[in-house]
Amino acid sequence: QQPVQSPQAVILREGEDAVINCSSSKALYSVHWYRQKHGEAPVFLMILLKGGEQKGHEKISASFNEKKQQSSLYLTASQLSYSGTYFCGTENKDSGAGSYQLTFGKGTKLSVIP
């Protein structure tokens, strides 16, 4: 089952904040976040493995609410380099821990303008 991402697209001015949400209808074991710039490969940002876990990378952080079966990606004080499409990928609990199947959402296109 494909996770649902929202919003589908967002436009920010440099320095503004954004939140991207990822929700699943199935119980989750882990959530991955990737960023893909136009014409390039997806690049790993972070994995969240436990309910309530929060991780951060510079001004990009994420949380995982296992109970609500959702994760959120927080982009703080956005920079031009943050532009791209953000994908969440989920690993369902019924696939088992350490399974080999990651299901990606449709992506959120983020555009940061000067």
Added chain:
Amino acid sequence: DTAVSQTPKYLVTQMGNDKSIKCEQNLGHDTMYWYKQDSKKFLKIMFSYNNKELIINETVPNRFSPKSPDKAHLNLHINSLELGDSAVYFCASSQGGTSQPQHFGDGTRLSIL
């Protein structure tokens, strides 16, 4: 040094032809994947190999056949290409299952004329 490399980067061919895409990773990972990204940017897993063994084979036509000669290589052969096969195909690798980060190759853009 390129971690996950795919060849070719672009592939333009006619309907009905057979083509192969090669993937190699030098990260020492034991799991490799093939993904298809369509024109709407939807990234969908096709196959997953762990230690040269097929683990996941999603609903993919029989015309697609992956082969993993060793842990560092995963190739994709496509027979009788169809217009709907046009997409970007990404190879990825990870150490272990999906609880680990996946590293993607630069992709192969396949265009069917």
